[in-house]
Amino acid sequence: MREAYHAELASISAALVRIANLTGSAMGRATSALLDADLQLAESVIAAHGQVDDLHRDLEQLAIEVLARQQPVATDLRVVVTSLRMSADLERCGVLAQHVAQVARRRYPGHAVPQDLRRTVLEMGQLAQRLMAQAAEVIVTHDVEAALQLEKDDDRMDELHRMVFQHLLDERWQHGVETAVDVTLTGRYYERFADHAVSVARRVVYLTTGEHPAGPPGTPPAG
Amino acid sequence: MREAYHAELASISAALVRIANLTGSAMGRATSALLDADLQLAESVIAAHGQVDDLHRDLEQLAIEVLARQQPVATDLRVVVTSLRMSADLERCGVLAQHVAQVARRRYPGHAVPQDLRRTVLEMGQLAQRLMAQAAEVIVTHDVEAALQLEKDDDRMDELHRMVFQHLLDERWQHGVETAVDVTLTGRYYERFADHAVSVARRVVYLTTGEHPAGPPGTPPAG
Numbered sequence: 001m002r003e004a005y006h007a008e009l010a011s012i013s014a015a016l017v018r019i020a021n022l023t024g025s026a027m028g029r030a031t032s033a034l035l036d037a038d039l040q041l042a043e044s045v046i047a048a049h050g051q052v053d054d055l056h057r058d059l060e061q062l063a064i065e066v067l068a069r070q071q072p073v074a075t076d077l078r079v080v081v082t083s084l085r086m087s088a089d090l091e092r093c094g095v096l097a098q099h100v101a102q103v104a105r106r107r108y109p110g111h112a113v114p115q116d117l118r119r120t121v122l123e124m125g126q127l128a129q130r131l132m133a134q135a136a137e138v139i140v141t142h143d144v145e146a147a148l149q150l151e152k153d154d155d156r157m158d159e160l161h162r163m164v165f166q167h168l169l170d171e172r173w174q175h176g177v178e179t180a181v182d183v184t185l186t187g188r189y190y191e192r193f194a195d196h197a198v199s200v201a202r203r204v205v206y207l208t209t210g211e212h213p214a215g216p217p218g219t220p221p222a223g
Numbered sequence: 224m225r226e227a228y229h230a231e232l233a234s235i236s237a238a239l240v241r242i243a244n245l246t247g248s249a250m251g252r253a254t255s256a257l258l259d260a261d262l263q264l265a266e267s268v269i270a271a272h273g274q275v276d277d278l279h280r281d282l283e284q285l286a287i288e289v290l291a292r293q294q295p296v297a298t299d300l301r302v303v304v305t306s307l308r309m310s311a312d313l314e315r316c317g318v319l320a321q322h323v324a325q326v327a328r329r330r331y332p333g334h335a336v337p338q339d340l341r342r343t344v345l346e347m348g349q350l351a352q353r354l355m356a357q358a359a360e361v362i363v364t365h366d367v368e369a370a371l372q373l374e375k376d377d378d379r380m381d382e383l384h385r386m387v388f389q390h391l392l393d394e395r396w397q398h399g400v401e402t403a404v405d406v407t408l409t410g411r412y413y414e415r416f417a418d419h420a421v422s423v424a425r426r427v428v429y430l431t432t433g434e435h436p437a438g439p440p441g442t443p444p445a446g
Binding site: 067 | 287290291294296297300301304307308311388391392396400401403404407408411
């Protein structure tokens with residue numbers, strides 16, 4: 001019985017990691033689609049989202065079955081409940097990657113991101129993907145220090161997000177309102193994606209130490 | 224024992240309703256602050272968020288205690304797990320109301336919403352508040368028909384959101400990029416707020432019927 005239980009917990013954790021990996025990769029491809037105005041790639045990110053959705057549903061079903069069958073208490077209960085929350089975070093990240101791809105698709109064959117913001121958006125996309133990879137690692141290792149590091153790394157995302165807004169609000173902005181709208185939304189998608197990755201890491205800290213790390217997971221720079 | 228248990232479930236539900244009411248009211252006041260450029264009101268919405276946050280934490284603590292102590296199965300288990308998810312939805316709505324107030328504060332003494340969009344934004348704010356009031360009602364009544372109606376009422380929010388984007392992308396837009404950014408973000412805050420209210424209602428449908436209602440809770444019109 002205990003053994004079966006631990007096998008189930010392990011498979012919940014493995015599913016979380018798998019979803020985190022798929023989601024990080026989706027955001028990476030969505031960023032390429034956005035920067036290269038690559039319609040086919042954008043479509044493939046949007047289409048692949050269904051698969052991640054199915055994984056989520058399976059995972060949540062499994063977690064609820066474990067609660068019902070194993071009746072965990074104390075730490076074990078915390079593990080299962082926290083997994084459900086991580087799953088919700090990751091689900092949202094998947095939707096955000098899809099949104100980035102949708103911006104690319106909507107502006108095709110045009111580019112949603114002007115040349116002078118390409119480098120910043122590229123860095124946001126790469127950082128988002130890296131934060132998610134770190135979050136996946138932390139789910140496996142339960143390494144509190146790495147989890148707290150992730151939160152520090154997210155500061156760079158907030159900085160990049162601020163840079164995007166500074167650029168948008170610069171009087172010399174010459175890309176018109178449609179591009180301003182796209183850039184505003186896209187910037188927010190990356191920032192929210194990173195917040196959810198941080199949130200996953202914070203939940204691991206809570207699981208491991210029993211305490212919520214201080215401070216909320218990022219506040220929007222211009223929202 | 225059963226009686227104590229049902230009293231605990233009732234207090235979880237009462238806490239959800241209380242938070243939904245506070246959150247709806249926060250969005251109403253944030254909208255007034257935004258439309259009237261009322262700094263004091265904006266500050267009060269931002270400051271009041273801490274109280275809602277405390278209520279959330281208490282509620283989640285209670286739900287986890289109920290899981291540990293009462294070891295619910297089947298429907299009872301579903302009720303507690305679903306309450307945790309509704310709590311997360313409502314928490315997010317509180318943050319979104321705060322974001323609207325922050326836009327008002329940032330632009331003070333200026334107006335973030337130009338005259339020609341006032342009526343649309345007012346309707347978005349009122350609809351958001353109404354959807355949340357409906358969601359609170361549905362939490363109490365478990366009325367599936369009312370829950371599904373909420374989803375239909377949210378269609379109007381999507382329509383308003385589309386109208387905002389049409390206006391932004393109209394060549395005759397003359398309010399500059401800063402206002403375009405504010406309006407883009409604010410429109411998204413209202414739309415996400417409504418999505419979460421719909422999500423609460425959908426969870427009630429799941430609780431009551433055991434089935435997930437068809438279709439995702441709204442897709443962004445221009446995201």
